[in-house]
Amino acid sequence: MATLGFNSFTITGALEKNPKLRLALFPCDKKGEKRVSRTSVKAMGAAKYKGTQMREKKLTEMIEKKVLEAKEVCEGDKTSDECKVAWDEVEEVSQAKADLRRTLQIEKKDPLESFCQENPETEECRIYED
């Protein structure tokens, strides 16, 4: 059973920084839902579908793998093209992971939501259960 969540510095940081600012929020957010808990930090993401969980896992693995690759490639010549391309790949997947994390944890949406509404029978759209 894979764990999805990990602490996001931006969430805890933001809440710690402005607890009073958050209390001044308008009571209804965009969808008309009332915010129930203002201080609890949801460390787990809102991944609903298997496809999203798979993407998260893949990106995590890719980050690890590409960091190791970059370290290897750059051992020879740090200024070589291969070295900078390797670290650029690390940056790309790190940002992709961070974007996914943000969608899940801050926007509380599963990126596959609309796709899965249209294609509920695909493997990707099986409901992921923790």
Place this chain on the structure above:
Amino acid sequence: MEVSTVYTTQALNSTCSISTPAKTHLGSHQKQVVFYRRTTKSGSGGGSCVITCSAGDSQTVVIGLAADSGCGKSTFMRRLTSVFGGAAEPPKGGNPDSNTLISDMTTVICLDDYHSLDRTGRKEKGVTALDPRANDFDLMYEQVKALKSGVAVDKPIYNHVTGLLDPPELIKPPKILVIEGLHPMFDDRVRDLLDFSIYLDISNEVKFAWKIQRDMAERGHSLESIKASIEARKPDFDAYIDPQKQYADAVIEVLPTQLIPDDNEGKVLRVRLIMKEGVEHFSPVYLFDEGSTISWIPCGRKLTCSYPGIKFSYGPDTYFGNEVSILEMDGQFDRLDELIYVESHLSNISTKFYGEVTQQMLKHADFPGSNNGTGLFQTIVGLKIRDLYEQLTSSKTAAPLEATKA
């Protein structure tokens, strides 16, 4: 004033009729000319094709936003689309790895979609994504030009998960098109299409701090790897991305604070909004007296701030040979009343009601930068863009449709 004209054309072997739909998905201001063509030739099997194009007065406003990867473009995008109302969502039912965001008024295109080389291709050629050689500027120009003149395009999708170029998605011309990425101002033809351009200039120390925040939770990363990644990309960044800031109408420069001596946490930020003078439909924000030089610490008798407080400055300057005005904020907002107090002393912020900046900031209090100059200036730039959009659309007179030639 609305102008509706109906034309009929006749051509050999076909019957055409033209009608203008009263309301399209793009909103009632958008005018469209729809051509229906039906071939009656038995050989081709009949059928009809629909060609949609837009009349001259439905020009899309194009905004360019440049920043390095991981430097706050997404946050900025969300603030910007929020100013126009509605949330920006990926296109429904399409490729789930699409980078595009669509709301009622705006469509945001990620320029990574114009990569000419996918991840494997770049590895083979030894070029980073920052390198112009990895990007198809001809296609970028053609498609932005098409969208600007009201024509839909089939735009490629660069999949950041697989690193491949996926089949294209249809992008319909929106009221406001935002192109965000590494190179919106790199190609001069694309640059000329922009009605307004913004560059997010993050200093090295702050970039490092943000990337630590972003990546430290990842199993694969460490301080060393984060540092190494920034350093390896720096030569290409300096050569290809950074020079774009001289072309931007507004630069948001983010630096470490000067209020805390020897601060190395990078939590308190000094943010400078560098606004070009003389840009059509854009009047720079100012403090107290336009064109003068001001230094302002709002904390005092009327407003109590906690450490390290807030410090503003404003004044004229030159930036890469251009006349600019610079509004700077150092420090943090700690309470709602500080934000409102500051807002009430700024001029030319293009709000529609008192407290609109504060309201927008509170609406996204969980976004990064909501308590400092990054959130404040991004919000203000969003309002300035709304103002620019309204000026541009009201200044357009309805252009008469040209008769089609059969």
